Amino acid sequence: METDVRRNPALLKLDLYCRGIRLDDSCFIESDGGRPLLRTRAGLGSGLELVLPGGLWTNVPVAEKFAAASPYVLHRDNGTYVIRRHGERGPATGLAAASGDIVRVELAPRPGWYDRETASHKPMTRIGTLQGTYLGVYPAKVCDYWREAPKANCKFCSVGLNLGVDDATDKSVDEVMEVIRAARAESHITYVDFNTGHYCGDTYLDILEPYIRRIKEETGLLVGIQTPPHHDLKRYDALRDLGVNRVSFCFEIFDEEIFKRICPGKAREYGLRRYLDAVAYCARLGLETSGGFKPWVSNGEIIAGIEPPASSIAAIDWITSAGAIPTVCVFRPLVGTEMEDEPPPNTADLVPVFRRLYEACMERRLPIGVAPNVHVSLVLLPEECRWFLDNPRRYWRQELRLKLLSAAFRLTFGRELRRRARAAA
Ligand code: SF4
Known part of the structure; x- marks a missing residue:
């Protein structure tokens, strides 16, 4: 594997997640056309959105305590931006340490x-924001775990701190559609992602369905949802029929004891087993054929850096063995959360995790990187993790298959968008 971050953008993306960046006084992010540092990122991130070499989009920690000790500094240089490294101020990573x-x-x-x-x-950004190149919407009130006394929220989460600051708590279907139309026309989004917390009575799918129906009817855009696992798994059959393309279940941590400690609400209301059952059930749904253009994937989402790397790797192996695609976030000790004083993970410790992410997706022939123009800033995408292989040509057959799949998907999806646009006109 290339260990010099100057020549390995995925390693740089990972190192920036783990170490953050400082902004030099020369930077004028917003007046140079950049995005403001919005805190609302489904409780996961809060940083500066950048595009690294190779077209890797990222969201780099800036506000968190550890970022103040980062060796990386962003400078404005003749109207363009450059990342410089000034010695090793943070913990040693075991990786090649370039400077300048x-x-x-x-x-x-x-x-x-x-x-x-x-x-x-x-403000439209209180309805939805771009996360990389897709639109993220958190459409409902704050997660109920934050409203209990004592609180039962996940200890890394900042959702209850954010809502009402950068995000509107009440978003009508019309308002969301207005933002989607603007984001489609001006930002060329292809994918809309909905994220909810836990609501008593399992109402999250009922809340989302009116939004999904309108988006599908009026635009044909790809839609994903991230909610707790509904107790009635048949609801996912209905969602697939409605046109949902991705369901994601964030169980965060595969080690059950750590899961219970870090996510007390999730452990009490659902338990790890129900998350895993939902991931597997929805992956099986993807194997059933259905008429028309109805792409469907199941995701299991974890956070690397809270449990040991071996446990994250075990999670990746389990998710992929079920036929689902892992989403692997990097733990970010967000300001104001119960874990804000925890150290961020060490980059070198996470390299084997992300390497395994690519290998496992290839071994299981999972459809990664197929949807057009979906660049994700908050996580390393499985396909970006090819950069962590020692022998990048190892999976060339599967990569060729994915290229063909991707081309076919692009064609069919383009036709679908045009068909919906004509019908809506
Ligand atoms: S379920 Fe956990 S991570 Fe999700 S919004 Fe609620 S507290 Fe945050």
Whole structure:
């Protein structure tokens, strides 16, 4: 594996997640067209959106305590941006330690609609925000774990701190559609992701369905949802029929004891088993054929850096063996959360985790990197983890198959978008 971050953008993306970045006084992020540092990222991130070499989009920690000790500094240089490294101020990573200019980067562009309001006079960014190149929407009230006394929220989560600050708590279907239309026209989004917390009475799917129905009817865009696992698994059959393309279950931690300690609400209400059952059930749904263009994937989402790397690898192996695709976040000790004083993970410890992510997806022939124009800033995508292989040509047959699949998907999806646009006109 290439261990110099100047030549390995995935390693740089990972190292930036783990170490953050400092902003030099020369930076003028927003006046240079970059995106503001919004805190609302489904409780996961809060950083600076950048595009690294190789087209890798990322969200780099800036506000967290550990970022103040980062060796990485962003400088403005003749109107462009460059990451420089100034010695080793953070913990040693065991990786090659270049200093001086590392790479030139681009600011993730701030679209015009970020500065506009909806017809109901809400800033559009309080309805939805871009996370990389897709639109993320947290459509409902704050997760109920935050409203209990004592609170039962996940200890790494900042959702209850964020809502009402950067995010509107009440978002009508019309408001969401208005933002989607703007983001489609100006940011060329192809995918909308909905994220909810836990609501008593398992109401999260009922809340989301009206949004999904309108998006599918009026735009044909790809839609994903991230909610707790509904007790009635048949609801996922109905969601697939409605046109949902991705269901994601965030169990976060595979070690059950650590899961119970870090996610007390999830452990009490659902338990790890129910999350895993939902991941596997939905993966099996993907194997059933259905008429029309209805791509469908099941995701199991974990956070690397809270449990030992071997446990994260075991989670990846379990998820992929079930036919689902892992989403692997990097633990970020967010400001204001119960874990804000925890150290971030060590980059070198996580390299084997992300290497395994790619290998396992290839071994199980999972459809990664197929949807067009979905660049994700908050996680390393499985396909980006090819950079961690010692022998990158090892899976060339499977990679060729994915290229063909991707081309076919692009064609069919393009036709579907045009068909919906004509019908909606
Ligand atoms: S379920 Fe946990 S991670 Fe999700 S919003 Fe609630 S407290 Fe946050």
